[in-house]
Amino acid sequence: SQQGEEDPQALSIQEGENATMNCSYKTSINNLQWYRQNSGRGLVHLILIRSNEREKHSGRLRVTLDTSKKSSSLLITASRAADTASYFCATGLTSYGKLTFGQGTILTVHP
C-alpha cells in the first residue's frame, strides 16, 4: 500500500454537519499537507502541518498530526455545499522536494 492513504474513500453529509477525513502514512515525514480539488480543476492548498506540530487551525479547518500513529485528520466544521470536492493528504519527507499523495476522499455536502 502507498504512503498517504485517506479514509474514508467517500463521505456524504448534510450542510452544517462536520466532516472528518483521515490520512495514514508509513514512513517518517517532515510535513503533511492537505489539498482540495474540485472536479476537473487544480489543487488548492488548505493547510500544512510540520512533524513537530500536533494541531493547526485555519478558519473552519482543523488538522491534527499523530506521528506515533503515523496519521493525520482533517476536520471541516459547519460544512457547506461549496465544500464538496476531493480532499488529498500529501506527505513530504524533507522540507523541500516531492510530495506523496494519497488517493483522496470524495466529500459531498448536500444542501
Add this chain to the structure above:
Amino acid sequence: NAGVMQNPRHLVRRRGQEARLRCSPMKGHSHVYWYRQLPEEGLKFMVYLQKENIIDESGMPKERFSAEFPKEGPSILRIQQVVRGDSAAYFCASSPPTQSDEQFFGPGTRLTVL
C-alpha cells in the same frame, strides 16, 4: 501576484506525436515540480527542478519523458511519441527558495491521446 500558470489547459495529440506542456511558476519561486494524475487517482510525483538543474527525477518514466527549467522562460515537460496511456492531467507546482515545503499548484494540463 499571479499564481502558477500552465498552458495549454487542454491538449489533444495522436499516438506518436509529441506533447509539450509549459509551466510558469509563481513570481519569485525557484522550485518547480511536475505531477501526473490519472483518472480517479491521486497525484504521482514525476520530477523536481530548480533553475537549470534537475534535482529529483525518480518519478519520470525512463523513456519518452523529459523536463527542463531553463534560466529564462517556463519549465517544459516534454513527452515524445505519446501513447494512449499518457492521457492524464499533468500538474505543475512551485515553491519559493525559502520556506519551500509548501507547494502551490497550477490548474493543470489535460492531455488526451487519440
